[in-house]
Amino acid sequence: MGIKVVNGVTIVTCGYLLGYEENGEEIRGFHIQDQIFEDHLLTFRTSPWQKFLAKYFGSRICLGYFKKVGDKGFMNWYLFWCERCKRFQVNYKSGFDNSLDCKSCQDNFLCFP
Secondary structure (H helix, E strand, O other): OEEEEEOOEEEEEOOEEEEEEOOOOEEEEOOOOOOHHHHHHHHHOOOHHHHHHHHHHOOOEEEEEEEEOOOOOOEEEEEEEEOOOOEEEEEEOEOOOOEEEOOOOOOEEOOOO
């Protein structure tokens, strides 16, 4: 747990270290699950407008350039809507075909040329 002062406001940082932003800031969370980092991005880093675009227009929304704890490098993380399981998903491009994979139903969402 750490304490820092920003603009005269005391901020207490606690919770589990989930990853890092590109500028070096830590991303922390309070729940323990298999997909802690993805759930954090989906809950705290997406807006209703981004979810609307992902669901109704099939858009892939880049949420930012993040690094999970244990990963060697930073990656772009995307928000997308899975038509098969009808859920929002957060993931990074994977494989030789640069597809976004749905973690719930294991479906491939091919989206990059």
